[in-house]
Amino acid sequence: xxxxxxNSPSLSVQEGRISILNCDYTNSMFDYFLWYKKYPAEGxxxxxxxxxxxxxxxxxxxxxxxxxxxxxxxxxxxxxxPGDSAVYFCAxxxxxxxxxxxxxxxxxxxLTVHP
Amino acid sequence: DADVxxxxxxxxxxxxxxxxxxxxxxxxxDRMYWYRQDPGLGLRLIYYSFDVKDINKGEISDGYSVxxxxxxxxxxxxxxxxxxQTALYFCATSEGLAGGPPSGELFFGEGSRLTVL
Numbered sequence: 286x287x288x289x290x291x292n293s294p295s296l297s298v299q300e301g302r303i304s305i306l307n308c309d310y311t312n313s314m315f316d317y318f319l320w321y322k323k324y325p326a327e328g329x330x331x332x333x334x335x336x337x338x339x340x341x342x343x344x345x346x347x348x349x350x351x352x353x354x355x356x357x358x359x360x361x362x363x364x365x366x367p368g369d370s371a372v373y374f375c376a377x378x379x380x381x382x383x384x385x386x387x388x389x390x391x392x393x394x395x396l397t398v399h400p
Numbered sequence: 401d402a403d404v405x406x407x408x409x410x411x412x413x414x415x416x417x418x419x420x421x422x423x424x425x426x427x428x429x430d431r432m433y434w435y436r437q438d439p440g441l442g443l444r445l446i447y448y449s450f451d452v453k454d455i456n457k458g459e460i461s462d463g464y465s466v467x468x469x470x471x472x473x474x475x476x477x478x479x480x481x482x483x484x485q486t487a488l489y490f491c492a493t494s495e496g497l498a499g500g501p502p503s504g505e506l507f508f509g510e511g512s513r514l515t516v517l
Binding site: 294330389391 | 404433435440441442443444445448458459490492505506507508509510511
């Protein structure tokens, strides 16, 4: 059973527009959420995170929104750039020090930003 | 040089062979992990180690074993490889509890692509 789901396998966006990547989760014990970006032939790299005590976290062009009641989070990229083209993974973990790093990942969404 | 280095980067082997994937890190992190990536399934945790003497099974540990030879080294073994272990394998590290709460952020290697025929 997939506890973290990214229902859109791919997303295509024009340069300069907003990219919105969505993620749903089912485990109410998840307390910490992260987004990773992955380029071909490279490992995933951390992008942005959010704790369940917040509903929004912003870092430059990247903003993550968390709706706990809906068990839904989204990543907004504004404005989108061609270099943002990559696979984006949503990940989650329960609270507690021993749980950090033991992430449950979504399937990933391939973002393509067209010039 | 990469902070988290995996060897080999690519390996093709046959069913029944023993395979070892190695991981070394220069980040000084206590915690190390092995994940595998399959199309449509994302990354799944195989094993993790919070220090040299602490090794734990993850979500999909069957058919795998690990060894934490030192703080900086964590290897994954497939004792008798089978075709459904064909996947992209990632080693990762994270900070431990010493020095403050961990952020949860993982630092990944570049991956080892394993094909079992």
